Amino acid sequence: MPIRPRFRMFGREVAADTLALLIYSVVVGVTTTLAIDIWFVGMTGMQWTGVRLVYGPLRFILARLLGKMTDRLRTYFAGPSPNRLQKAVVDAMSLYIYQQPLYVVCALIVGVELPQLYGAAILYFIEALLTGWFYGVVLDFVRRRLGEPTT
Numbered sequence: 001m002p003i004r005p006r007f008r009m010f011g012r013e014v015a016a017d018t019l020a021l022l023i024y025s026v027v028v029g030v031t032t033t034l035a036i037d038i039w040f041v042g043m044t045g046m047q048w049t050g051v052r053l054v055y056g057p058l059r060f061i062l063a064r065l066l067g068k069m070t071d072r073l074r075t076y077f078a079g080p081s082p083n084r085l086q087k088a089v090v091d092a093m094s095l096y097i098y099q100q101p102l103y104v105v106c107a108l109i110v111g112v113e114l115p116q117l118y119g120a121a122i123l124y125f126i127e128a129l130l131t132g133w134f135y136g137v138v139l140d141f142v143r144r145r146l147g148e149p150t151t
Contacts, residue, residue: 016146017067018060020139025059027138028131036123041116050110051103059102070094070139074151091139092132096125 037043037051073094078086100121107117140150 012146012148013067014064016143016148017139018063019146020135020142021060021063021066023138023142024131024135028127028134032127032131036120036127040123041119043112043116043120047107047110047112051107051112054109055103055106058106059099062102066094066098067139069098070136071151087136088133091136092128095132095135096128099128100124 033052034048037048038045043051070091073090074082074087077090077093082090103124104117104121107120112120143150
C-alpha cells in the first residue's frame with residue numbers, strides 16, 4: 001500500500017525540523033549546557049543529568065512545533081522577504097520561547113531550586129540571543145536539502 005503524498009510531506013517536515021534542532025544542539029548545546037547548568041548555576045551532576053534525561057527527548061519529540069513557530073514568527077515579524085538581521089532576531093526569539101518553558105518544567109520535575117532556575121533562565125536567554133541565529137541557518141539548510149520550503 002503506497003504512502004499518501006501528504007503524509008510523506010509531513011514526514012519530511014518532521015525530519016527536517018528534528019534534524020535541524022539536533023545539529024544545533026550538538027554544535028551549540030553540548031558545551032553551553034554544562035557551563036550554564038553546572039558551573040554558573042551550581043546544579044549537581046545528578047540534577048543536570050536528570051534535567052537532560054527528561055528535557056532532551058521531549059525537546060526533540062516536539063521539534064516540529066519549533067519549526068512551525070519559527071515559520072509563523074518569521075512571517076509575522078519579518079514579513080515575506082526578511083533580511084538577515086530580522087531572521088536572526090526572530091530565530092533567536094522562537095528558539096527561546098520554545099525551549100524555556102520545557103526546560104523550566106523539566107528542571108522543576110527534577111527538583112532544581114528556584115534561585116538556580118532563575119539564573120539558568122537568564123543565562124539561557126543570553127545564549128538564545130547569541131546563538132539563535134545559528135538555529136535558523138541550520139533549519140533553512142536542512143529544509144533545502146530535504147526539499148522543504150523555507151521562509
